[in-house]
Amino acid sequence: MSSPALPESFRLRAGNFSLLVLRLLDPRPETVLPALGDQFRRAPGFLRFAPIVIGLQDLQAAPEEVDFRALVEGLHALEIVPIGTIGGSAALRQAAIAAGLPPLRAAGGKDPAEEDMPPPPAAASTEAPAPSPPAAGQPPDFRGAGRTAMLVTEPVRSGQRIYAQGADLVVTATVNAGAEVIADGNIHVYGRLSGRAVAGAADDAGARIFALNFDPELIAIAGYYAVREGLGDAPIGRAVQVRLEGEQMRFEPLG
């Protein structure tokens, strides 16, 4: 609580960011940097001063083999700004911290301290949702904190794809067959949902899908999915909410 007598000098707010991850496949900066330099000479201006996260999950190397300081310097020289690491062993992360690269946590992912083995890729692919275990050891439920919603008021048409990154998605029209709506949070459709809906795309098993007229081609929550054929006993054509209960998808009539 800030004292009302003092003028406010800052505000602390949560924010969601989408960052590029540079996954290291080779621990030696002298190999990685020239290859990167080559890549960016072909696309000048691309990534200039872009913040980037260094992915350690694919790296099979002892901490002393990776010269993080040289890597950071080299990246700066290429006008790329590394801001932290993701994945990798605890020892590797320690070495990175010493070079000023704190470990980050993917949205909805586990705390890095809990994952000692090279973890599976954290973010669920929205392209091809596949069953994956729900994230264990979820932090306390802060869902909604700092999350905004994306509002769509026009019909989402066949072939269109809308992704509400780090947000809920609210559609006040229909989502037609052949359309796809994706959100890292919940999805609300105040019309007929005839297309695909993918909620909790960043692995949030608590996300839900709400539709006024539930008639989808496919629905997915946090990587668990069901196609229309598998929705035999779901209340098709009614107002429905869909949520995950363990590994089971639950369809409940609304109202």
Next chain:
Amino acid sequence: MAQVIVVTSGKGGVGKTTTSAAFATGLAQRGKRTVVIDFDVGLRNLDLIMGVERRVVFDIVNVIQGEARLSQALIRDKRVDTLSILPASQTRDKDALTRDGVAQVIEELSADHDYILCDSPAGIEKGALLALYFADQAVVVTNPEVSSVRDSDRILGVLQSKSKRAEEKRDKVKEHLLVTRYDPERVARGEMLKLDDVQEILAIPLLGVVPESESVLKASNTGTPVILDSESNAGLAYKDAVGRFLGEDLPYRFLEPERKGGLFKRLFGGRAA
């Protein structure tokens, strides 16, 4: 400045060219200076439907490539004097069209026409994208059938993202739904989508419903736009659609099965469903 109208559908064979010919003729009959452009380069048809195939000398590709002047390529209709046709080339492919070239043609036509109709090829590739790029309004032609409705839905999405108006973030392209080949008896038997279902999915204003009619095929084969056939229900429906387009409030016709089917239905209808 002329209004540019694209006649489009996504799916092929639903009646885009028939509609372009009828609609352009209808606008011209109302005294509007109208030109209709065939964008289906390589599969040119509009000239046949309009009955001017024997008068084609130059085409839109010649104009774009500077081989002919626009005035040399335009064919003036002999039935309605405010109507002209700009044919497509049959011997080239759609790569012969360029955005700059089309822009120039449309700008030039814009000076002395009220309406420029663009008869789009099927699909969502280059030819179709160019046909809709400059549109101010769109007539989306749809059959009461699921694949046609889905393709129309797709093309509506494309209109709102890939047209010039969308790119320049101006007012969106004004959309009109034209349902063609509507057969009330087959709708009643549940073999075709109901008009309400089509409207619910596409959610754009209804310009007209053209009934399935033998007169359309006859009109095509004789090169007479069906709107000139005042005996034909399809022709009358197109006339209504043109009227609505120009702001008239007209009741929808030909939505119910005709009386003559009544007896047949009474005899055999009981066994259905």
